[in-house]
Amino acid sequence: MPFCVKCGIPVTEGAVSCPGCGFDFGGSRTAAPSGPGGHLQAFAPGPRLAVDPGTLRHPKEVLYLTITAVIGGLVWLLLVWFAWLYLIPLAVVSWLVGQYFKAQIYGNAVRVSEEQFAELHRMAAHMAAELKLSRAPEIFVLSGQGALNAVAMKFLSGRYILVYGELVDLMLRRGAYDDLRMILGHELAHHALGHVSIWKNLLVGPAMLIPFLGAAYRRACELSADRVGMALSGDAAAAQRALLALALGSEALAAKVDPEAFAAQERYVPPVMGFIRELYATHPRMTRRIIELKEYEKRGALRCVASGTVAQVAKMDRTSRLDIS
Numbered sequence: 001m002p003f004c005v006k007c008g009i010p011v012t013e014g015a016v017s018c019p020g021c022g023f024d025f026g027g028s029r030t031a032a033p034s035g036p037g038g039h040l041q042a043f044a045p046g047p048r049l050a051v052d053p054g055t056l057r058h059p060k061e062v063l064y065l066t067i068t069a070v071i072g073g074l075v076w077l078l079l080v081w082f083a084w085l086y087l088i089p090l091a092v093v094s095w096l097v098g099q100y101f102k103a104q105i106y107g108n109a110v111r112v113s114e115e116q117f118a119e120l121h122r123m124a125a126h127m128a129a130e131l132k133l134s135r136a137p138e139i140f141v142l143s144g145q146g147a148l149n150a151v152a153m154k155f156l157s158g159r160y161i162l163v164y165g166e167l168v169d170l171m172l173r174r175g176a177y178d179d180l181r182m183i184l185g186h187e188l189a190h191h192a193l194g195h196v197s198i199w200k201n202l203l204v205g206p207a208m209l210i211p212f213l214g215a216a217y218r219r220a221c222e223l224s225a226d227r228v229g230m231a232l233s234g235d236a237a238a239a240q241r242a243l244l245a246l247a248l249g250s251e252a253l254a255a256k257v258d259p260e261a262f263a264a265q266e267r268y269v270p271p272v273m274g275f276i277r278e279l280y281a282t283h284p285r286m287t288r289r290i291i292e293l294k295e296y297e298k299r300g301a302l303r304c305v306a307s308g309t310v311a312q313v314a315k316m317d318r319t320s321r322l323d324i325s
Contacts, residue, residue, distance in 0.1 A: 049232065049305060051305050052132075053132075053192050053193060054193065056224065056231060056301075057193065058224045058227060060216070060219075061193075061220035061224045064216050064217040067213065068204035068214075069203055069204055069207075071204075071207035071210070072203045073203060075207075076203070094155055095155070098155025098157035101160075102157060102158070108142065109162070111138060111139070112140065112141060120139075120168075121139070123180070124184050124188070127184060127185050127188050128188055131188055131189070131192035133188070133192055135159065137152070137161045138159065138160050138161070139160075139161045139162075140162050141163050141168060142165065143165055146166060148164060148167045148245070148249055149167065150162065150163045150164065150186070150187050151187070152191055152196050153196060154191065159191055161184070161191075163183070163184070167245075167246070169251070170251050170254060171183065171242070171245070173251055174251065174255055176242075178233045178235045179238050179241050179242040179245065180242070181229075181234075181238070182229040182230060182232070182238055182242035183229070184232075185229035185231070185233060186225045186226060186228070189227075189229055190225050193221070193225065195221045195224075204217070216279075218282040219282065219284045222283050222289070223284060223292055226239070226243070226293055227301070229242075230302070231302065236297035236301075240294070241257070244259060244290070246286070262287065262290060265287050269285070269287065
């Protein structure tokens with residue numbers, strides 16, 4: 001049975017539109033086939049980004065990056081005469097680790113390219129171009145041993161994105177292409193926004209040792225990457241479904257899960273323990289991430305991104321509320 005490429009629910013053979021979301025199959029994209037050989041055949045380029053991705057940074061990231069950069073810069077300034085004793089060995093170790101990583105990943109994972117999973121490669125290349133990345137990261141699909149995850153990494157020897165095959169299956173078996181764009185876009189955003197930059201992380205490194213500050217900065221980076229991923233998917237509902245799929249882990253239920261009901265679970269999180277849990281976490285809890293995307297879209301984020309109204313995007317953030325979680 002084919003699936004709707006928009007929302008992922010099963011549809012009947014020959015259907016002209018989706019009974020769930022109303023998506024018209026008569027255009028450039030049709031219902032995705034259910035056979036294993038057809039999951040990538042319905043790919044079409046996603047939306048164009050009419051703004052610089054840096055304008056989509058979450059205000060918390062801007063705040064924490066400023067704090068950590070100032071603290072880190074002052075520490076390195078004080079240690080300027082000794083910094084080379086640290087930087088040279090660090091560069092050598094980073095290069096060696098990168099070479100070891102390449103030996104591991106090229107020998108045990110499947111590289112996405114024009115020769116291997118060409119449509120997936122084109123999807124990622126299109127988004128990398130929209131983010132104005134000078135060089136697209138190498139993407140590898142590997143077994144997660146049942147886990148669902150995707151990771152952005154950078155070494156002196158190159159940029160990488162690792163995607164667990166189980167997560168790809170969860171998206172493509174439902175024909176949920178916009179959901180997959182959200183996942184890949186989120187990881188590409190980590191590269192585009194400098195979250196995995198060796199030199200940026202070196203600058204803020206001393207501040208990362210301050211209790212809770214480092215974790216707060218990492219959580220803010222995740223919120224920024226979620227925004228960029230949503231913009232690249234072009235569909236707020238798909239972006240939320242993609243995050244929910246990570247939390248849910250069920251292919252059978254992924255098309256039926258209700259983001260509104262899930263976001264409402266935030267009311268049942270004990271305030272004190274929820275706060276304590278967030279202090280140590282490098283990722284915001286999933287209910288918060290869904291709520292953040294909902295609020296950002298309610299302020300017209302996708303419309304502003306599509307029209308290139310950078311000032312309006314920035315204004316939305318100035319009027320948003322900041323907290324330390």
